[in-house]
Every structure is written in C-alpha cells, then in structure tokens.
Amino acid sequence: MRELRLPEAVAEDMVAHCLEGRPNEACGIIASSDGEVVKVFRMTNADASPVRYSLDTREQFAAYEKLDQERWDLAGVFHSHTRTDAFPSPTDVREAREDVPYIIVSLAQDPATIRAFRIVKENWTDAEGDIQEIPVVVEG
Numbered sequence: 001m002r003e004l005r006l007p008e009a010v011a012e013d014m015v016a017h018c019l020e021g022r023p024n025e026a027c028g029i030i031a032s033s034d035g036e037v038v039k040v041f042r043m044t045n046a047d048a049s050p051v052r053y054s055l056d057t058r059e060q061f062a063a064y065e066k067l068d069q070e071r072w073d074l075a076g077v078f079h080s081h082t083r084t085d086a087f088p089s090p091t092d093v094r095e096a097r098e099d100v101p102y103i104i105v106s107l108a109q110d111p112a113t114i115r116a117f118r119i120v121k122e123n124w125t126d127a128e129g130d131i132q133e134i135p136v137v138v139e140g
C-alpha cells in the first residue's frame with residue numbers, strides 16, 4: 001500500500017473516539033470497500049490503560065462478522081497515544097500480529113496527528129520488527 005486515504009469524516013470519527021477515551025488509550029478498526037475506507041468500528045480498550053491497549057475480543061469478533069456480511073476489508077487497526085508521538089512503541093511492535101496498517105492517533109498536540117505503519121516481522125511472535133510508515137492522506 002502506497003498510502004492510506006482517509007475520508008475526513010473517518011479521521012474525525014477516530015479522533016473523537018480517542019478524545020473520548022482519555023485518559024486511557026482508545027482503539028478500534030476501520031473497514032474499506034473497494035479500497036475506500038467506509039467505516040470506523042469504535043472498540044473498548046480491554047486493557048483500560050493509558051499506556052497500552054487491546055481490542056475487546058467480543059467487539060472485534062462482532063466487527064469481523066460485519067465485515068464478512070458487507071464484504072468489507074480490514075483497512076487498519078487504530079489506537080491512540082495520549083501523550084506521546086504517533087509512532088509505534090516497543091509494546092506496539094511486540095504485540096503486532098497482522099500484516100495490516102497500524103494507525104496511531106496522537107493526542108499529544110492539538111490538533112491530533114494520525115500516522116500509519118506496517119510492522120514487518122519474520123515471525124509474528126518476534127518481539128521486534130521493521131517499522132515502515134504508510135503515508136496518511138485525509139481527504140476532505
């Protein structure tokens with residue numbers, strides 16, 4: 001993927017969810033149809049933590065069912081950094097398990113910044129991996 005194009009409404013929806021989740025990290029997934037991002041699934045941070053996240057498994061399952069029904073694709077997994085830059089933390093890299101864009105919304109500055117990364121590992125159980133940025137384009 002050369003870039004991740006986000007409709008402005010999608011970007012705003014993600015940022016709003018992240019702001020509402022403070023002081024904890026917030027998370028969710030986005031779905032695309034024919035390469036266009038069409039939907040934000042806001043999820044509960046099962047870790048309820050300001051420094052880490054995990055998608056609520058029941059909500060994740062329900063979202064993936066919806067993706068199947070609608071024939072949508074998983075376009076990315078997003079979470080917020082409330083005080084740090086929009087860059088994967090060592091924990092984010094360690095926990096990465098999928099070849100999907102990992103989108104990070106940083107609330108450290110106003111306005112929020114959104115960046116996306118692919119995390120490349122030889123084995124998904126590896127603690128470390130290569131971080132490759134995917135340019136994010138917000139389309140208004």
Ligand SMILES: [Zn+2]
Binds near residue numbers: 079080081088092
């Ligand atoms: Zn993170």
